[in-house]
Amino acid sequence: MTLTRTTCPYCGVGCGVLAGADGTIKGDPAHPANFGRLCSKGAALGETTDLDGRLLRPMVNGKTTDWDSALDLVAAKFSAAIAEYGPESVAFYASGQLLTEDYYVANKLMKGFIGAANIDTNSRLCMASSVAGHKRAFGTDTVPGTYEDLEQADLIVLVGSNLAWCHPVLYQRIAAAKESRPDLQVVNVDPRRTATTDLADLHLQIAPDGDIALFNGLLAHLANTGALDASFTAAHVNGMAETIAAARLSDPADTGLPQEDLTRFFDLFARTDKVVTVYSQGVNQSSCGTDKVNAILNCHLATGRIGRAGCGPFSVTGQPNAMGGREVGGLANMLANHLEIENADHRAAVQDFWDSPTICTKSGLKAVDLFQACADGKIKALWVMSTNPAVSLPDADSVAEAIARVPFVVTSDIIEKTDTNAIADVLLPAAGWGEKDGTVTNSERRISRQRAFLKTPGDARPDWRIISDVAARMGFGNAFAYQSPADIFAEYVALDTALSATPRDLDLSIFADVDYAEMIPTQWPRNAHRFFADGQFYHPDGKARMIAVTSPQLSKPRFALNTGRNRDQWHTMTRTGKSQRLSAHLAEPYVEIHPADAIALGAGAGTIIRVESPNGSALLRAFITDRGPRGQLFAPMHWTRQRAKRGTINSVTSAVVDPVSGQPALKSGAVTAQVYRAAWYGFLACRHQPLPQTPYAAVAPTATGWQVELAARKTPADWEAEAKTLAGLPSAETSIQTDLASGTTRIALIQGGVIEALLFVAPRPVVLARNAIISVIGTQTPPLAALAGRNAANRPDPGATVCACFNVGRNTLMTAIAAGANSVAALGGATCAGTNCGSCKPELKSLITGASMPMAAE
Ligand SMILES: Nc1nc2c(c(=O)[nH]1)N[C@H]1C(S)=C(S)[C@@H](COP(=O)(O)OP(=O)(O)OC[C@H]3O[C@@H](n4cnc5c(=O)[nH]c(N)nc54)[C@H](O)[C@@H]3O)O[C@H]1N2
Ligand SMILES: Nc1nc2c(c(=O)[nH]1)N[C@H]1C(S)=C(S)[C@@H](COP(=O)(O)OP(=O)(O)OC[C@H]3O[C@@H](n4cnc5c(=O)[nH]c(N)nc54)[C@H](O)[C@@H]3O)O[C@H]1N2
Ligand code: SF4
Numbered sequence: 001m002t003l004t005r006t007t008c009p010y011c012g013v014g015c016g017v018l019a020g021a022d023g024t025i026k027g028d029p030a031h032p033a034n035f036g037r038l039c040s041k042g043a044a045l046g047e048t049t050d051l052d053g054r055l056l057r058p059m060v061n062g063k064t065t066d067w068d069s070a071l072d073l074v075a076a077k078f079s080a081a082i083a084e085y086g087p088e089s090v091a092f093y094a095s096g097q098l099l100t101e102d103y104y105v106a107n108k109l110m111k112g113f114i115g116a117a118n119i120d121t122n123s124r125l126c127m128a129s130s131v132a133g134h135k136r137a138f139g140t141d142t143v144p145g146t147y148e149d150l151e152q153a154d155l156i157v158l159v160g161s162n163l164a165w166c167h168p169v170l171y172q173r174i175a176a177a178k179e180s181r182p183d184l185q186v187v188n189v190d191p192r193r194t195a196t197t198d199l200a201d202l203h204l205q206i207a208p209d210g211d212i213a214l215f216n217g218l219l220a221h222l223a224n225t226g227a228l229d230a231s232f233t234a235a236h237v238n239g240m241a242e243t244i245a246a247a248r249l250s251d252p253a254d255t256g257l258p259q260e261d262l263t264r265f266f267d268l269f270a271r272t273d274k275v276v277t278v279y280s281q282g283v284n285q286s287s288c289g290t291d292k293v294n295a296i297l298n299c300h301l302a303t304g305r306i307g308r309a310g311c312g313p314f315s316v317t318g319q320p321n322a323m324g325g326r327e328v329g330g331l332a333n334m335l336a337n338h339l340e341i342e343n344a345d346h347r348a349a350v351q352d353f354w355d356s357p358t359i360c361t362k363s364g365l366k367a368v369d370l371f372q373a374c375a376d377g378k379i380k381a382l383w384v385m386s387t388n389p390a391v392s393l394p395d396a397d398s399v400a401e402a403i404a405r406v407p408f409v410v411t412s413d414i415i416e417k418t419d420t421n422a423i424a425d426v427l428l429p430a431a432g433w434g435e436k437d438g439t440v441t442n443s444e445r446r447i448s449r450q451r452a453f454l455k456t457p458g459d460a461r462p463d464w465r466i467i468s469d470v471a472a473r474m475g476f477g478n479a480f481a482y483q484s485p486a487d488i489f490a491e492y493v494a495l496d497t498a499l500s501a502t503p504r505d506l507d508l509s510i511f512a513d514v515d516y517a518e519m520i521p522t523q524w525p526r527n528a529h530r531f532f533a534d535g536q537f538y539h540p541d542g543k544a545r546m547i548a549v550t551s552p553q554l555s556k557p558r559f560a561l562n563t564g565r566n567r568d569q570w571h572t573m574t575r576t577g578k579s580q581r582l583s584a585h586l587a588e589p590y591v592e593i594h595p596a597d598a599i600a601l602g603a604g605a606g607t608i609i610r611v612e613s614p615n616g617s618a619l620l621r622a623f624i625t626d627r628g629p630r631g632q633l634f635a636p637m638h639w640t641r642q643r644a645k646r647g648t649i650n651s652v653t654s655a656v657v658d659p660v661s662g663q664p665a666l667k668s669g670a671v672t673a674q675v676y677r678a679a680w681y682g683f684l685a686c687r688h689q690p691l692p693q694t695p696y697a698a699v700a701p702t703a704t705g706w707q708v709e710l711a712a713r714k715t716p717a718d719w720e721a722e723a724k725t726l727a728g729l730p731s732a733e734t735s736i737q738t739d740l741a742s743g744t745t746r747i748a749l750i751q752g753g754v755i756e757a758l759l760f761v762a763p764r765p766v767v768l769a770r771n772a773i774i775s776v777i778g779t780q781t782p783p784l785a786a787l788a789g790r791n792a793a794n795r796p797d798p799g800a801t802v803c804a805c806f807n808v809g810r811n812t813l814m815t816a817i818a819a820g821a822n823s824v825a826a827l828g829g830a831t832c833a834g835t836n837c838g839s840c841k842p843e844l845k846s847l848i849t850g851a852s853m854p855m856a857a858e
């Protein structure tokens, strides 16, 4: 089997992958991001490239059609809207998951040919605050860090970042560095204890949005104790005096941290020369996200902890090509190649290079405003590419309504049934990972190739080609006559060369003569170049700026809603949700709630909780845990209406944004919580994908088909009929057991002697060995035995999956721990858990230390 060198399509670590058409997936030992490692999502890539659920033909109003008809229609509708209402009446909403070539072409079409800047992307929800903070401090959007800095640092501060689950291979690199050099200190700043906290020497369980008070407190401490780098700041930094004065006004009490924690952290930072501060969504996704970023940058600038190995602020990007999107200028307030829309010289230079009829003159609508403009009827044609805004935007039900209100909506996706596709007029089938070619830039500015190793299925086409084909039909054929992604990359580099006289951080000259086919992972501007080593920044005077920031007025609602990610799911689950191994880790939409809050609400194990705001509500399984503080709820962002009818957490979140960056505050927001008084709870396992209409219904794939967790207020009159409806098996034979004393009913649906579905219902959350139930689906087990709902005596229930690679469950691990396996290595020896990708190691550790709480439904 020949293996193709490519790059993982998930997180911004950007791991190299060796992939084969037979499903082989291996970490690329030669890739400098991962040196052969992969996490659970990367390792399972082979399970998500099948054609199940794929969009394979263009569709117009629900009917398949050919490319020419679809493309003609899209071009005609966009052109007509522009002719009648002007260029600002159309919009693109793109994604950090597009390849650089796709992104470059989309941005060129909108800004240079349509002539508006209404192209924004899901990166607005992701790192817009970092972009804005970098620009304020450095005069440009530069991420100065490299992964090696993490290994060379003596102190790593992880702020609002669950690296163990979200950038697992970086986490593993840090864990390995700490093992070989135990003096390396790790501080984790997060209101919750997470899998990442296990690595930390100090966990600062900060009050939500207490970060500015924390870093202002640090800056004041550094100033008060003479720990600033006076010669560096005198030569290279402006704004120090007023920034320190503002910092001194911050109240340390706003951090919510005990004084001894603050003192320990401040002293650690002050006495450690090599400090890297890694930050992510706990910083960016806040109504004061940009100020948080600058509060962090201020501390690095004031102490000269920047521009040197093992030092510096490090905004780690989430999506595989968030960085590439920034480079090509894919946000509504950027031009291209790190040039500015507001700068007339930049505009003229880009227009000249593109030889374009027009060029946008002002920033376009940022994501939240863009969908508001859709709601207001100002957008007449919208094209959504490689993102699922009906799920991922705050106040997502309103966003879905807004999209539905746009007269003409096009989506490009690889999957047919998404919540956004459900409300679009035209669906364009995109080629997916493994089928297309291009480049991505990871968090450390390293550009790597994605290479095709699979045949493109059906009529799917790569995104760059779809966009170019529409551009040609809009009359711009000459400027979009690309034959391959290599052509586009060459043009992108040529634009950079043409603008080499314009001072910028972006410098692609290293790619000028690159052999695209053979290109190896390469960092811009030059491998091993260290940004800011010479103390030169990009403001006109060459200096950096410290920015005076003040801590916001913190409100204390009864319940604040924090949201984020699970280890084994990627965003709206369109790909990871196909893998039953990945789905086994956490199979339901849940809400973490503190035990004291659970008691106050009267919520016990397995209760469903209704989380609500004026925007909407969600029904989520209670996960009672003291990971987070009292008064804070945490829910994952992953569940869509396709997978859990009322499990989409963004139905509840609000569209509050950071005033500087426009990034939504997705980590806090007042909500109410109450117990959902279900009359019954159920568990259904079945062979074919069900479409339950029950209020609480969480669908997930299993080894033998599908499972659904159920709950509702109204008890059906006839359980037999209900079982048939739920499983979509109207004519199945049934075997029913009813236990009047406990109020439970168990139903087997059988066809041709084969167990097609099993439904278990009870007035309380169903406690059963789910693995045992799932294992008899599709077998000829006698109904009575199947309905027993337990494993055979010699096969204990493994419990909820912890290790996705070897499918090792919690019960198996607890048994091994009880038998004396008291280290991660010993558990690995006893059960294999953690010995492949290692993503579950932090959870293994917390099982050993007893820090872990079982899932409520177990
Ligand atoms: N498994 C997995 N990995 C992913 C993704 C995925 O979907 N699944 N998505 C990728 C993408 S696009 C992104 S952007 C990254 C995101 O990566 P992360 O930012 O690491 O992930 P999140 O879980 O969104 O949030 C991180 C943490 O911020 C904390 N937090 C909340 N409020 C505050 C606060 O006020 N202050 C501080 N200091 N912390 C706070 C939360 O408790 C949470 O633990 O992950 C990437 N990697
Ligand atoms: N509450 C809450 N909401 C959040 C967040 C949070 O922390 N909390 N995080 C936010 C962040 S940081 C992010 S990045 C967003 C992510 O949110 P989205 O971008 O909406 O989520 P994805 O599921 O990654 O959507 C990608 C879509 O592109 C499709 N796709 C995959 N490959 C291709 C391809 O090659 N071409 C095309 N055309 N389509 C493809 C997928 O099937 C999928 O439908 O969510 C944001 N929303
Ligand atoms: S850490 Fe995991 S998800 Fe991220 S790039 Fe590497 S293998 Fe992919």
Ligand SMILES: [Mo]
Pocket (backbone or CB within 6 Å): 125, 126, 127, 318, 319
């Ligand atoms: Mo993101």
